[in-house]
Amino acid sequence: MILTDLDNTLVAWNNPDGTKELHDWLAKMQAVGIIVMVVSNNKSARIARALKQLDLPFVSRALKPLPVGINHAIKELGVPKSAVVMVGDQLMTDVWAGNVAGVRTILVKPLIQTDAWNTQFNRLIERFVFKQLEKKQPLIYREDLNGNNHQ
Template structure:
């Protein structure tokens, strides 16, 4: 009986590692003014299905507009990806963005590495991604805030599909434990 109570306590506590700070419909809805109000000085972002779709490596006009708005506001955008250096370098070349490859998400190492490179603190960074299991967990482990966004397209790479399956159950647990956590159009909704 005591073991069961410890299991329930562990389960309740464990779900919090998947909790994003915000859930925003699209990366393009994250306004620089909202970021600045939160004290955020740099945006770290996942690459695939967050920033660009696998079938549109040059990005959309909305992406270019959003990147320009961040640049105008003086907020650097840095890609944090689990992909190889060669893959990420090729993918971000048209976007001209700095990046950290082989980030080892859900561990926080890649986020910490990038954070130290730009000399900012945990409170000044936000990690944006489309996956709870990798992006949000990595942000929580690195002690930075996170924004979960909806994937840009429905299809995923083969190695992401298992995560999407498990996220169905994780999202149900999050909704149960955090009933006010909901999709928003921006950070201030």
């Protein structure tokens, strides 16, 4: 099961329609039986509006960085934590919540470089954390799932 954040992970926060690549990827996941579920701190009405074209299940008001929403999704779908991955664009909410919930996490680059006002503070903290991490070891980003790495 793939749990994913909504804004700037699945869709650009200011353009909820999603790309053709997203629609193709979701169709592939559905075809092989992989459940994709959105876990977002947004209100239910906002998520439902954004997912209208995508028809995905979701958990609203997830309270990330607390694991509440992730644990709710896991319980609702009845899957073991070992079968779950949390994907998100924010270290301080998505990855933190996934780690606290005990599931694997994937940090992705934000789809666009601008953020909603309420995310900008988290980005400031993230930049500091990333600088501290890079002092210990260079961060490597994979541009695709084929293992092509970029720094």
